[in-house]
Structures are given as C-alpha cells and as structure tokens.
Amino acid sequence: MNLLTFLGSRLAKGVLTLLAIAVLNFFLIRAAPGDPAQVLAGEAGAADEVLLQQLRERFGLNEPLTTQLWIYIKGYLTFDLGFSYRQQQPVLSLILDRLPATLLLTGAAFLVSLIVGTAMGALAARRAGKWSDSVITTLALAFYATPLFWIALMSQIVFALKLGLVPNVGYETIGAHYGVLGRALDIGHHLILPALTLGLFFTALYARMMRASMLEIAGADFVKTARAKGVSPSKVWRRHVARNAILPVVTLAGLQAGQLVGGAVLTETVFAWPGIGRLMFDALVQRDYSVLLGVFFISSAMVVGFNIITDLVYRIADPRIEASA
Amino acid sequence: MTGHVTGFRFGLALAVSLLALGTAQAQAPKQGGTVHVVVQPEPPMLMQGLNQNGPTNMVAGNIYESLLRYDEKLQPVPSLAKSWEISPDAKTYTFKLQEGVKWHDGKPFGADDVVFSLDKFLREVHPRWRPIANAQVEKIEKVDDLTVRITLKQPFGPLILSQEVAGAPMIPKHIYDGTDYRANPANNTPIGTGPFKLKEWKKGSYIHLVKNEDYWQKGKPNLAEVYWQIIPDAAARAVAYETGKVDVLTGGSVDVYDVQRLSKLPNTCVTTKGWEMFAPHAWLTPNIARGGPLANKQFRQAMMFAIDREFGKDVVWAGLGKIPTGPISSKTKFYSADVPKYTYDPAKAKELVKASGYKGEPLKILALPYGETWSRWAEAIKQNFADVGINVSIETTDVPGWTQKASNGDFDLTFNYLYQLGDPATGVARNYISTNIVKGNPFGNQGAYVNPEVDKLFADAAIAPTDAARQELYTKVQKILADEVPVLWQLEMDFPTIYRCNVKNLVSTAIGVNDGFKDAWKD
Numbered sequence: 001m002n003l004l005t006f007l008g009s010r011l012a013k014g015v016l017t018l019l020a021i022a023v024l025n026f027f028l029i030r031a032a033p034g035d036p037a038q039v040l041a042g043e044a045g046a047a048d049e050v051l052l053q054q055l056r057e058r059f060g061l062n063e064p065l066t067t068q069l070w071i072y073i074k075g076y077l078t079f080d081l082g083f084s085y086r087q088q089q090p091v092l093s094l095i096l097d098r099l100p101a102t103l104l105l106t107g108a109a110f111l112v113s114l115i116v117g118t119a120m121g122a123l124a125a126r127r128a129g130k131w132s133d134s135v136i137t138t139l140a141l142a143f144y145a146t147p148l149f150w151i152a153l154m155s156q157i158v159f160a161l162k163l164g165l166v167p168n169v170g171y172e173t174i175g176a177h178y179g180v181l182g183r184a185l186d187i188g189h190h191l192i193l194p195a196l197t198l199g200l201f202f203t204a205l206y207a208r209m210m211r212a213s214m215l216e217i218a219g220a221d222f223v224k225t226a227r228a229k230g231v232s233p234s235k236v237w238r239r240h241v242a243r244n245a246i247l248p249v250v251t252l253a254g255l256q257a258g259q260l261v262g263g264a265v266l267t268e269t270v271f272a273w274p275g276i277g278r279l280m281f282d283a284l285v286q287r288d289y290s291v292l293l294g295v296f297f298i299s300s301a302m303v304v305g306f307n308i309i310t311d312l313v314y315r316i317a318d319p320r321i322e323a324s325a
Numbered sequence: 326m327t328g329h330v331t332g333f334r335f336g337l338a339l340a341v342s343l344l345a346l347g348t349a350q351a352q353a354p355k356q357g358g359t360v361h362v363v364v365q366p367e368p369p370m371l372m373q374g375l376n377q378n379g380p381t382n383m384v385a386g387n388i389y390e391s392l393l394r395y396d397e398k399l400q401p402v403p404s405l406a407k408s409w410e411i412s413p414d415a416k417t418y419t420f421k422l423q424e425g426v427k428w429h430d431g432k433p434f435g436a437d438d439v440v441f442s443l444d445k446f447l448r449e450v451h452p453r454w455r456p457i458a459n460a461q462v463e464k465i466e467k468v469d470d471l472t473v474r475i476t477l478k479q480p481f482g483p484l485i486l487s488q489e490v491a492g493a494p495m496i497p498k499h500i501y502d503g504t505d506y507r508a509n510p511a512n513n514t515p516i517g518t519g520p521f522k523l524k525e526w527k528k529g530s531y532i533h534l535v536k537n538e539d540y541w542q543k544g545k546p547n548l549a550e551v552y553w554q555i556i557p558d559a560a561a562r563a564v565a566y567e568t569g570k571v572d573v574l575t576g577g578s579v580d581v582y583d584v585q586r587l588s589k590l591p592n593t594c595v596t597t598k599g600w601e602m603f604a605p606h607a608w609l610t611p612n613i614a615r616g617g618p619l620a621n622k623q624f625r626q627a628m629m630f631a632i633d634r635e636f637g638k639d640v641v642w643a644g645l646g647k648i649p650t651g652p653i654s655s656k657t658k659f660y661s662a663d664v665p666k667y668t669y670d671p672a673k674a675k676e677l678v679k680a681s682g683y684k685g686e687p688l689k690i691l692a693l694p695y696g697e698t699w700s701r702w703a704e705a706i707k708q709n710f711a712d713v714g715i716n717v718s719i720e721t722t723d724v725p726g727w728t729q730k731a732s733n734g735d736f737d738l739t740f741n742y743l744y745q746l747g748d749p750a751t752g753v754a755r756n757y758i759s760t761n762i763v764k765g766n767p768f769g770n771q772g773a774y775v776n777p778e779v780d781k782l783f784a785d786a787a788i789a790p791t792d793a794a795r796q797e798l799y800t801k802v803q804k805i806l807a808d809e810v811p812v813l814w815q816l817e818m819d820f821p822t823i824y825r826c827n828v829k830n831l832v833s834t835a836i837g838v839n840d841g842f843k844d845a846w847k848d
Contacts, residue, residue, distance in 0.1 A: 034725025038765070040369065042728035043378040044452065045744050047766035051452045058507050086369045087528070088513055097528060156564050168564045169556050174531045175359055272556040272565075274529030281557075282367065287725045 010311070014304040021300045022076055025293055026069055035061055036086055036287045059085045072293065081297065082290035084283075091294035095276060101171055102275030104187070105267065106260040108195040113202035114253055120203070121210025121249075122242060128215060136207060143204035152197045152270040159193060166192050169272035194271040198264055202256055209252055213245035220244075243317070250317055254310030262299035352829070354547045358847035360828055362573040362838075363562050364532070364553040371523060371532070372512040373494040374442070374501075375450055382491040383575060384553050387534050387841035388429075389494040389517035392420055392439070393485075395835040397601050399658060399747050401485055402834075405434070405495060405518065415480035415790055416463075422471040426541040428497050429516045436467040441498035443475070450506055453492050453751070457484065461788075480790045483748035486658075489602060489836055492746070520546035520843040530555060547846035559696070563587060572828050575838050576600065576820025581643040581698050587823050594826040597645070597819040599837015604654035604752075605820070607742035609690070609706070609813040614734055614762075614773035618683045625810040627677035629667040631713040632706055636669075638816055641702045645821065649814040651807040652753050656817065657745040659786075659799035664807035674713040689720045691739035694727050699740060702815075731767035742818060743768060747835070749799055750787035757811055758783050774811035 037055035041047035056062050060071070075082050081091040124136040160168030167173070172186050217223060218241050226240050227233075256263075265277035276295055283291035314321045364380045373385035392406035401409070406420040426434040444465040447454040458465075461481040468474050477484065487493060495518060500511045515523055518541070521534035532553040536546055554571055556562045563583040565571050567590065576599075579587065588595045611619040611628070618624040634648050653660045692703040703719050710717045717738070722730065731739050746752030755761050758780050761769040779802055786798035822838060824831055827848040834840045 032725065033722070034729040038728055038732065039725045040376070040378075041452070041766055042724075042732070043369075045377065045379070046452045046768055048452050048455065049763065049765050050455065051450070052765050054450065054507070088370055094528070101529075153558075153560050153564075156561060160568055161564050164568070167570065168568050169558075169561050169570065170554070171530055174361065174552050174554060174570075175533075175550070270558045270561055272530075272554075272558070272561060274527070274555075278529055278557060285724055286369075 006311075007308070010308045014308065017304055018297070018301060019073075022073065022293070022297055023069070025296045026072060029287070029289055029292055030065070032287065034287050035059075036289060037061060039285075039287050040086060072290075076297065081294040084288055084291045086286060086288045087291070091290050094279060094291060095294055095298060098274060098276045098279050099261075101273060102261060102264060102268070102277065104191065105194055105198065105273055105275060106264050108191055109199035109202070109264075109267075110253075110256055110260065112195060113199040113206060113256070114249075116199075117203040117206025118210050118246075118249055120207040122214060122237075124207065124211045125214035125218070125241075125245075126237060128211075133211075137211070140204040140207040143200040144208065146200075148197065148201060148266050149270055151200060152194075152267060155193050155197055156270075166190070168193070169270075171272075171274050194264075194267050194273050197271070198267040202252075205252060206249055209248050210245060213248050214241050217241045217245045246317055247314065250310060250313050254306050254313070257309070258303035258306040259299075260306075261302045262295060352848070354829070354844075354846035355848060356547055356846075357549045358547075359550045359552065360548055360573060360842065360845065360847060361552045361554055361571040363556055363565070363571050363575060363578050365555065365557060365562070365578055367529065367555045368532075370512055371515045371526070373491060373515070373517075374446055374496045375507060375512065377451075377453070377491045382839045384532055384534070385494070385515065385517075386490050386519070386836070386839045387521040387551065387843075388515050388519045388523060389490055389496075390519045390841075391488045391490040391493050391495060392422075393488040394840060395486070395489060395602055395747070397598060397835050399486065399601060399835055401488070404488075404490075405439075406488075411485070415482075416477045418475040418477075418484060419468070420473045420475075422473070423541055424471065426518050427539050428499075428518055429522045429537060430497075430500075431539070432497065432499055434495070434497075434518050435470045436473045437470075438495055438498045439473045440465055440467050441502055442496045443473075443493060446496045446501055446506065447493060451493070453746075454487065457481070457487055457751070479788045481750075481788055482792065482795055483750040483787065486602075486747040487751070489747075490841075491836075491839065520841055521551060524550075542843075546841075546843050548842055551842050559583070566823065572825045573831065573838070574823040576822050579823070580696070581641075581645070584645075584821055584823065585643055588821075592826050593823060595821050595823050596832050597821050599822060599832035599834065599839075600820055601656050602747045602835040603744040604656040604747075605742050605744055605818040606649060606652075606654050606814065607740065607816045607818050608649075609738050609815060610731075610736075610741055610772040611738050611811075611813065612734060612736055612772050613775075613811070615737060617686055618681060618688070619737065619772075621681045621683075622809055623677050624681035624683055625813070626667070627674045627681060627683075627713065628710065628715065629674075629810055629813055630670045630677065631674035631715065632709045632813065632815070633669045634667075634815055637702055637705055641698060641705055642816065642818075645819045647817040647819075649817050651803045651814060652757060652812075653749050653799065653803055654745050654817050657752065658748050659792075659796050661796075661800040661803045663800060664804050666807075671709075671713050678713055678715060683715070685714070685716050688715065688717045688737045690717055691720045691722070691727065691730055691736040693740040693742075694722060694724050703740065728767055731771055733764050734771060734773065738813075739771070741767060741771070741812075750783070754783040754787065757806060770811075772811060774809075776805070776809065776811075779805055 036059055037052055040055055041052050083090050120136050124133045127133045156168040159165050167190050170190055172190055178186055223240050226236050261276055265281050268275045268277040280295040364383055366380055368381040368384055370376050371385045373389045390405050393401045394404045396402055405423055407423045408421045410419045428434055448458040461477050463476045463478045465475050497516050500516055501509060520537055520540050522537050524535045525533040534551045536549050556565055559580050563579045566574050611625055613620045638646050650662055651664045690703050693699040707717050707719055730736050744752055756770055757774055759775040762773045763769040782798050782802040786795050789795045822832060829846050829848055830844045833844050
C-alpha cells in the first residue's frame with residue numbers, strides 16, 4: 001500500500017473516530033451529577049430558584065438534551081468549539097491561551113525523558129549485570145513506582161524551599177518586568193522542576209523498555225551472525241541491536257506524544273502551571289461542559305494524530321514494515 | 326462557600342493580631358509597594374454584581390464598593406454613603422453619598438447609580454438582595470444627585486447590615502442600564518468605584534490590580550499594586566509563602582496542620598478576625614423528610630450527646646473555632662446562650678438511642694468534599710456514633726455531586742457550613758423555616774424541618790420594630806431549636822489569615838480581606 005492511500009484511509013477513519021468520541025463525551029459528562037448552573041450557584045453561598053433559572057437559560061441548559069447535542073456537533077463540524085459562559089470566553093480562545101504553557105512543559109518533559117531514558121536503557125543493556133546497570137535499573141524502578149504528586153511536592157520542598165535553587169510554583173515571576181531574553185530565562189527557570197517531575201516517570205519507562213528490548217535483540221541469531229562475521233562490538237550494538245530495539249520505544253513515544261495536551265493535569269496543578277490540564281480539571285469540578293468537551297476533543301485529536309505519525313515513524317525506523325491501514 | 330478550611334490555636338492568634346494592631350496604629354502608613362496574595366480557586370468572573378463566590382468576593386472587593394462597611398462589632402461605618410439617617414418609625418433610610426466619586430472609566434458616580442443598582446440590577450440578579458428588595462422594600466428613590474432614600478413596607482432591622490460589598494455592590498448605570506446584564510461584554514472588564522482597578526487577568530496564573538489614582542478618598546489606597554496568585558495545590562501554597570512568593574495566605578487557603586507550622590515562621594502574623602459578618606457555622610443536617618430515626622427528636626438529641634465536639638474542634642480542626650450552642654453563632658447579633666446544652670455524654674446518648682426505638686437502621690453521612698479535614702471529621706463522628714450503637718457509613722462525592730445531593734435532599738446526614746451574614750433574619754432563618762424547604766440549592770432548610778411556631782417566631786423577629794423586641798423573639802426560637810435539634814451544630818469556624826507582619830492594617834472590618842486592600846500598607 002502506498003503512502004498516500006495509507007494516509008487518506010487513516011485520516012478518514014480518524015475523523016469518524018473523533019466524531020464518535022465527541023458524541024460519547026457529550027453523554028459521558030452529562031452522566032456526572034450536577035450541572036454548571038448548580039455548581040456556580042452552589043459556590044455563591046446563597047441562591048434561589050430564580051438565579052438557577054437565569055443561569056440555566058444563559059448556559060443553554062434549558063434546551064432539550066438532543067437540541068444541545070445537535071448544537072454542539074454542528075459547532076464542531078464548523079470548527080466552533082463553543083462558548084464558556086462560566087468564563088465568558090470562547091472555548092477555543094481559552095484553550096489556545098493555555099496551549100503554549102502546556103506544550104512547553106509536556107514537550108520539554110517528552111524530549112528529556114525520551115533522550116535520557118533511551119540512553120540510560122541502552123547503557124544499562126550494554127553493561128548488563130555490572131554495577132552501573134544496577135544503579136540505572138534501581139533508579140528507573142524508583143522513578144516508575146513513586147507517585148508523581150509526592151515527587152512534585154518533595155522536589156518543591158527540597159529544591160525550592162531548602163536549597164532555594166528554583167521557584168516552587170508558577171510559569172514566570174509575577175510582577176517582574178523582564179525583556180524578551182530575561183523572560184525566556186525566567187520561564188526556563190520555572191520550567192525545570194515541573195518538566196523533570198513530569199519526565200521522570202516516562203524516563204523510567206523508556207529506560208526499562210530500551211534495556212529489555214536491547215537484551216532480547218542481543219541474543220538474536222542475526223546479531224550472532226554479525227559478530228561472527230567480525231563487525232566491531234560497538235557497531236553491533238549501535239547498528240544491529242539499538243536500531244532494532246528502538247521499535248517498542250517508538251510505540252511508547254507515540255503514546256506519550258498523544259498525551260502532550262491533556263496528560264499533565266497533576267503536574268500542572270501542583271506546580272500552578274497555567275496549562276490545559278488545569279483548565280480541564282477546573283472545568284471538570286465546575287461542570288463547565290463546553291470547556292471540558294473542547295479539551296477532550298483536542299486531546300483525542302492529538303492521540304489519533306500521533307497514532308498515525310507513529311505508524312509513519314515505524315516505516316522509517318524499520319523499512320520492512322509495510323504500513324497497513 | 327470557600328474552599329477547604331484550616332485551624333489554629335485561638336489564643337496565640339488573638340495575641341499576635343492584637344500585637345499587629347498595636348504597631349499598625351502607632352505608625353503612619355507608607356505609600357507604594359506590592360502585595361502578593363493567594364486566591365483559590367480561580368474566580369469565574371470579577372463582576373461582583375453577577376457573581377458572589379468566595380474568591381470573586383476576595384478580589385472584587387477591591388474593585389467594587391457598597392454604601393456601607395462594617396466594623397468587627399458589625400456596626401455600619403461610611404463607605405460610598407457618607408452618612409445615613411433612619412426615621413423614628415424605622416421605615417425610611419436616607420443615605421447621603423460621598424462627593425467627587427468617579428467610576429474607573431472617569432464617569433461620575435451618583436444617586437442614579439445607587440437607585441439603578443438596588444432597584445433594578447441587583448433586584449433582578451442578586452440572590453441575597455432580591456428577597457429583601459421584593460419582600461421588604463416599598464420604594465428606592467433619588468432625592469437629589471447625592472441623596473438616596475429607601476422606604477420599607479415595615480421595619481426591617483437587617484437592612485442596615487445588607488449593604489456589604491458582596492451583598493449590594495454598586496454597579497455603573499451608564500454601562501449596564503438597558504443591556505442584557507449577563508451577556509454584557511463589560512463583565513470581563515469590571516468597572517467599579519473601588520481603590521484598585523483591574524489591570525490584567527492572566528487566566529490560570531494571576532490577577533493584577535493597580536491603584537486607582539482618582540480614588541475619592543484622598544491618600545488611599547496606600548499600596549501601588551496587588552497581585553492575586555492562583556496556586557491550586559494547598560501544600561504548594563504553603564511552600565509559596567515560605568519561599569516568599571506570596572505575602573498573604575487568605576483564610577482557608579492552607580491545610581490545618583500547615584497553619585500551625587507557618588504561624589511559627591519569623592515575620593509571620595496570624596489573625597482570625599475579619600470573619601465576623603460571615604460567622605461560618607458548621608453542622609450536620611439530618612434529613613427529617615426521610616422519616617425513620619432521623620425524624621425522631623430523641624434520636625437527634627442522642628446524636629448530639631454522642632458526638633465529641635471538643636475532639637472535632639481540638640484534633641480535627643487543630644483547636645480552631647468554638648463549640649456552638651445552637652442555630653445562631655456567638656458572633657452574630659441576637660445570640661443567646663440560654664438554651665439546652667449538649668456536652669459529650671455517650672451513656673446518655675445510648676439511653677436516648679434506646680428510648681427512640683432505633684433498631685440499627687443503617688445511615689449514611691454525606692461528607693463535604695472540601696478537603697482532608699472534612700473527611701477526617703466525618704470519620705471521627707462515625708466512630709462516635711458507632712460507640713453508642715448508631716450504624717453509619719460515609720458516602721463520598723465531588724463538589725458538584727455534593728451540591729446536587731444536598732440541594733435535592735438526597736442524603737441521610739450531610740455536613741454543611743453557611744455564613745450567617747450578621748443577622749439571623751438573613752443568615753439563620755433560611756435553614757429552619759418551612760417555607761424554605763426548597764430544592765435546587767443547598768442553602769435552605771435541606772433537612773425539611775417543620776415547626777409552625779419556629780416559622781412564626783422568625784417571621785415576627787425579622788420585622789419587630791426594636792432590637793429589644795427582636796432579641797426576645799430570637800431568644801425564644803433559639804431555645805426551641807436547641808431542644809428540637811433540626812441540625813447538629815458542630816463548630817463556629819475560624820479561618821485564620823496568615824500574612825507577613827510588614828503588611829499592615831490588612832484586616833480592619835467585619836469582612837476582612839473581602840473589603841479590599843484600601844487601608845493596607847507595606848512597611
């Protein structure tokens with residue numbers, strides 16, 4: 001199957017999948033108790049029937065459910081993600097507003113974990129059984145098993161409070177008037193803790209995956225053959241073992257990339273990082289349906305998109321794979 | 326309601342705050358400076374006429390103003406009203422307005438704005454002002470550009486307490502009159518008369534307020550700017566205070582155990598003042614409408630004797646607060662201590678349980694999803710109940726789930742805590758009168774308690790002509806309610822504000838930080 005047919009059919013299926021997800025999401029969040037008007041009134045400490053009625057009308061909640069569904073789907077078909085009455089802003093602008101912060105955080109964590117994790121895994125495999133292997137596998141196990149929020153809080157206490165190396169929360173220094181470069185450095189300074197915290201788990205996953213995969217390949221017949229014909233050991237590891245072992249890592253990277261938008265709720269919350277994860281979490285506890293559906297949609301689009309990209313990367317990493325729809 | 330709540334040793338807090346007050350009075354305020362404050366959760370909007378959530382009020386109290394402010398004894402003091410007069414028959418209130426007041430957009434503020442706010446805008450959209458305006462007010466009229474008169478249908482004492490900034494913020498007529506209020510684009514750029522203006526709101530990060538250079542009171546505010554930082558995690562907020570990122574932790578913004586720890590840091594002051602108007606009262610509501618044991622007075626009394634409320638206060642809430650005697654907080658007007666008392670007495674509780682004919686029917690406590698402290702409180706009470714043979718389990722949910730269940734009477738027992746708003750007519754009666762057994766919000770008589778005598782006492786007390794006459798009726802109703810236990814009163818809650826001692830004059834009125842940073846200054 002050639003590349004264009006492959007892409008075309010995957011994209012068509014992707015659009016249908018997204019539509020199905022959108023409809024499913026709509027009913028899923030309606031199944032949760034409460035509605036945005038009741039939550040808003042409930043937070044006010046005083047409310048009456050008139051207020052609830054006014055809010056429901058404003059939010060469009062007094063329409064029949066099918067009408068609401070139709071308005072929502074019709075909007076999405078014209079790339080209109082709706083309006084958040086709670087926040088008094090279009091959903092798309094709310095999401096776009098938060099997107100840079102989230103992509104910066106998840107992107108940094110993605111790169112760090114992919115590079116460090118794969119390198120650690122490769123190193124550990126190469127030195128399997130030696131003390132450096134033990135150190136790496138122990139570290140990877142610890143990172144893998146420790147809850148993210150605990151690492152997040154402990155790193156704040158150690159690196160921000162006790163050592164004073166980095167700020168504990170936030171995206172930038174509030175109230176500072178830096179130039180462009182100063183601001184970039186300031187944001188980078190704030191990025192260190194959350195990006196490392198978020199990256200640790202995936203670093204561990206990549207390391208474990210890479211190590212296991214390389215050790216498995218290292219015993220394969222074609223590697224023995226390569227050795228037998230006199231290829232140098234480092235070339236064997238690099239060209240024969242590492243390259244073949246990378247496929248599961250690519251799969252995992254594709255999964256992680258799909259979570260670039262919605263996968264950092266906890267990190268963003270603990271580090272007060274103004275990203276999409278927090279937007280989504282706030283929308284969830286406030287039952288801000290339109291925002292929640294918008295974030296769900298963007299996240300699912302990312303997953304579908306990165307699945308397609310992952311399949312393409314397989315073809316590059318391993319030319320034997322005939323990408324099939 | 327605010328987010329979850331914290332505790333602190335009262336004696337120490339009082340001593341520290343008195344100390345702070347003493348130095349504040351001795352020094353002349355300095356001009357300029359920036360204060361960083363936490364606000365959580367992020368407010369949905371800052372247009373205080375349309376939204377009165379806890380965080381909204383904290384920030385918007387700097388932008389908007391009302392006719393009056395209140396000191397810690399709940400006595401009115403001037404704000405946008407320079408002076409006021411109440412007629413001898415207690416039915417006419419005449420307010421003289423301050424001169425030279427301007428809205429943030431430069432337009433003059435005057436009697437037309439007051440009449441528009443009270444008679445049109447707030448009457449239509451404000452859940453606290455609407456019932457007062459509709460039931461008590463005959464007319465609101467402009468006498469001249471700087472005078473407004475409110476005429477009541479009958480004397481209504483609580484009116485003088487109703488003009489707090491969240492209860493009746495002044496709204497600019499020139500921006501809102503004739504528009505669809507909730508759809509007005511100006512809601513994103515609030516225009517008030519207050520000491521600070523909104524400069525920028527970076528959603529998810531901070532709200533930046535700057536000094537209103539044209540503020541009507543010369544020399545105020547002292548501060549140049551205030552940043553409200555949005556930090557969602559309670560532990561991270563505590564660290565942010567310790568690392569110096571923020572100067573003020575507003576009431577309830579850190580966990581109970583962190584309050585104690587933080588209060589011991591150098592240059593740290595703590596005060597429990599500034600909540601007198603709200604007097605948050607916490608209780609367990611039994612759903613009397615469900616019948617069975619909860620509808621039995623003896624059983625409800627048994628639960629009161631069974632709960633070790635001192636333990637709840639001292640251990641769960643780290644000593645912060647006070648054990649209530651009945652429906653009215655000791656901080657609220659017309660409180661009476663002359664009521665039947667319930668001290669922890671498991672033996673007596675067991676007797677009453679037996680006498681009530683309880684057969685071990687399973688009951689559920691709907692926990693309030695406002696953080697760990699509330700969950701632990703539910704667990705402690707469950708243990709108390711188990712000790713006297715009451716069979717309870719704990720039901721958990723998230724905030725919208727709780728709101729829905731509590732609103733619709735879908736519970737056996739639920740925690741709740743409500744503000745008393747200074748006067749029993751507005752903040753207490755609503756939980757006990759049978760006309761307020763409503764669905765749709767959790768602030769009414771959710772347990773469906775019905776007693777015609779109580780209804781009548783509350784109704785008469787609201788409109789009795791003198792404070793003495795009102796006191797007599799409220800004393801009576803407190804006695805009846807304390808005997809009948811329509812809800813199980815647990816705690817008069819304290820929400821300490823933690824701040825750096827060089828932020829002076831932070832809390833000076835009955836609504837504390839919610840009254841804005843008008844008088845605050847930084848040393």
